[in-house]
Amino acid sequence: MTDILMIGPYPAWDMEDLEAKYRTHKLWEATDKDALLTGKADAIRAIATRGELGASAALMARLPKLEIVCCYGVGTDAIDLGHARANGIRVTNTPDVLTEDVADIGIGLLLAVARNIPQADAYVRNGSWTKGNMQLVTRVCGKKLGIVGMGRVGAAVAKRAAAFDCAISYYDINRRGDLPYAYVGDLVDLARDSEFLIVTLAGGESTKNIINASVLEALGPDGILVNISRGSTVDETALLAALESKTIKGAGLDVFWNEPAIDERFLKLGNVVLQPHHASGTVETRKAMGKLVRDNLDAHFSGQALLTPVV
Numbered sequence: 001m002t003d004i005l006m007i008g009p010y011p012a013w014d015m016e017d018l019e020a021k022y023r024t025h026k027l028w029e030a031t032d033k034d035a036l037l038t039g040k041a042d043a044i045r046a047i048a049t050r051g052e053l054g055a056s057a058a059l060m061a062r063l064p065k066l067e068i069v070c071c072y073g074v075g076t077d078a079i080d081l082g083h084a085r086a087n088g089i090r091v092t093n094t095p096d097v098l099t100e101d102v103a104d105i106g107i108g109l110l111l112a113v114a115r116n117i118p119q120a121d122a123y124v125r126n127g128s129w130t131k132g133n134m135q136l137v138t139r140v141c142g143k144k145l146g147i148v149g150m151g152r153v154g155a156a157v158a159k160r161a162a163a164f165d166c167a168i169s170y171y172d173i174n175r176r177g178d179l180p181y182a183y184v185g186d187l188v189d190l191a192r193d194s195e196f197l198i199v200t201l202a203g204g205e206s207t208k209n210i211i212n213a214s215v216l217e218a219l220g221p222d223g224i225l226v227n228i229s230r231g232s233t234v235d236e237t238a239l240l241a242a243l244e245s246k247t248i249k250g251a252g253l254d255v256f257w258n259e260p261a262i263d264e265r266f267l268k269l270g271n272v273v274l275q276p277h278h279a280s281g282t283v284e285t286r287k288a289m290g291k292l293v294r295d296n297l298d299a300h301f302s303g304q305a306l307l308t309p310v311v
């Protein structure tokens, strides 16, 4: 049996399949992680990781027989791709299968913040409805939406927003000639001209803190920010200040710096809706993601072409 290192758990249906075919070493369960890595260094040929857990160069360097890193997630920003490339280590991810669910949550968070859906739920549950009328909220349909990042998820968000009759503009490094939406080459300009911003960018150094104080100021006191990309794309110090001082109206956040131990200031805010990095977390999508990870592993170890190679 081939030895694989798992950085974090997968759902039971994936674990069963992996454990039937491979000798799995579970790093998250190991009381002495160092001993596990040293003891199995000459056996481990693959890493199965998750988007938010990744695989560092230091970890990969400890495994001289490592051939492949398979990521349960589309974002590979937490995997040191440079190290993988330089050392002939293949990397795969799970694109496409999660696009629609992530886009759904982008629109869901926007609706939840603008229409105060969590507050409305609390209003009914705590009996306030019997004593008066809930305060009026913000319309979503027909508004100006800026999408930050027009990749697969950005395009899927745009498709949904078009059905809400939103006027759609976007910022990206590349202009998409195949899409009908207005391209804005400057993020501050996009924020100034938008009522809502939905961030769908890939994480990594080039997008770190790209949603900064200037972007938030341009979005303005009626603006809503939604982040379904990576926590790293938003300057959280600036965001918390903007939310606390209400220089933006609100935010819907699926991702954060320091997940899952997020900044506790978020928990005290009434103008945010928070998600536990769960945009791809439907049974349907997670089954497809797990299958893609397993199919990539099986393909690699049977000498077939990888299904979704990154490196």
Ligand code: 8YV
Residues within 6 Å of the ligand: 050, 051, 052, 072, 073, 074, 075, 076, 098, 277, 278, 280
């Ligand atoms: C996570 C993600 O991988 O696709 C990505 O990049 O961040 C997510 O889908 C998911 O939470 C599984 O760990």
